[in-house]
Amino acid sequence: MDIxxxxxxxxxxxxxxxxxxxxxxxxxxxxxxxxxxxELVQDEPDADSAWVHAYLHRVEGDKFNAAYWYNRASRPISSETFNKEWEKIAFNLI
Structure with a gap:
């Protein structure tokens, strides 16, 4: 499957x-x-799940929790639009 x-x-x-x-x-x-x-990513230990988890908390508006999950994913805290970050994550995970 491609993007x-x-x-x-x-x-x-x-x-x-x-x-x-x-x-x-x-x-x-x-x-x-x-x-x-x-629910799908909250208990998953891998970096890809942590990245999605971070994105979800950023969308939610919980910057503190998002920062924790970006760190767990070894990714910088995103300042992109939600749509751009969604695309970036999807592209990288496919």
Whole structure:
């Protein structure tokens, strides 16, 4: 799957079962289901999940929590628009 196919999948009722948890979480975030997205990554120990987790807390407006998760992901705190950061994460995880 490439980024365009991933973005096109947002028209489907559910994400592809072939997607890993961080990509599923981003998918749900794009669909406006922050809670489902958070549920998918909150207990995952890997850096990709931490990056998505950081993004979710930034969207939520919790800068302190987001900073913690960016650190866990070994990523700088983003100052990009939410859409640009979503695209960047998706592109890097696909």
């Amino acid at each position: 365009e196919e991933y973005k096109a999948s947002l028209h489907q009722p559910k994400p592809s079962p072939d997607l890993n948890r961080p990509l599923q979480a981003l998918w749900y975030a794009a669909k406006g289901n922050w809670h489902k997205a958070h």
